[in-house]
Amino acid sequence: MSDCLFCKIIAGDIPAEKLYDDDDVIAFRDISPQAPQHFLVIPKKHIINLSDMTEGDDALVGKMMRVAAQVADEYGIKEGYRTVINNGADSGQLVFHLHMHVLGGRPMGWPPG
Structure with a gap:
C-alpha cells in the first residue's frame, strides 16, 4: 500500500531502528516509546488488523x-513484557497495518488503558 507508513518502512523509504528483519516479519523500535523497551513487530504482508486476517495468515x-x-529476550526483557495488538480506531490503532507493540523494562499496571 503506497500510503501506509509501515509499508514504507518495510520498503526502506522511511528509516527505522530495526531489531529483526526476515522475509516475513520486521521488528523495530517505536518512535514514541511508552516503556524503556518498546518495539513493534509487523508482518511484511499488508494486513489492516486482526479482523482483516484470513486463515492463511495464521x-x-x-x-x-x-x-x-x-x-x-535479546533486549533483556524476557522475564516481563506486555504485547498489545490494537484492532480498529476505537482501540487506539493509529496505523492501519497489523502491528504488535512489545513493552517492557518497567512494571506494567493492570488494568491497562
Whole structure:
C-alpha cells in the first residue's frame, strides 16, 4: 500500500531502528516509546488488523509472536513484557497495518488503558 507508513518502512523509504528483519516479519523500535523497551513487530504482508486476517495468515501471526519473544529476550526483557495488538480506531490503532507493540523494562499496571 503506497500510503501506509509501515509499508514504507518495510520498503526502506522511511528509516527505522530495526531489531529483526526476515522475509516475513520486521521488528523495530517505536518512535514514541511508552516503556524503556518498546518495539513493534509487523508482518511484511499488508494486513489492516486482526479482523482483516484470513486463515492463511495464521502462521504469519504466530511467527510475529515468536519474533516478539526472541527480540524481547535479546533486549533483556524476557522475564516481563506486555504485547498489545490494537484492532480498529476505537482501540487506539493509529496505523492501519497489523502491528504488535512489545513493552517492557518497567512494571506494567493492570488494568491497562
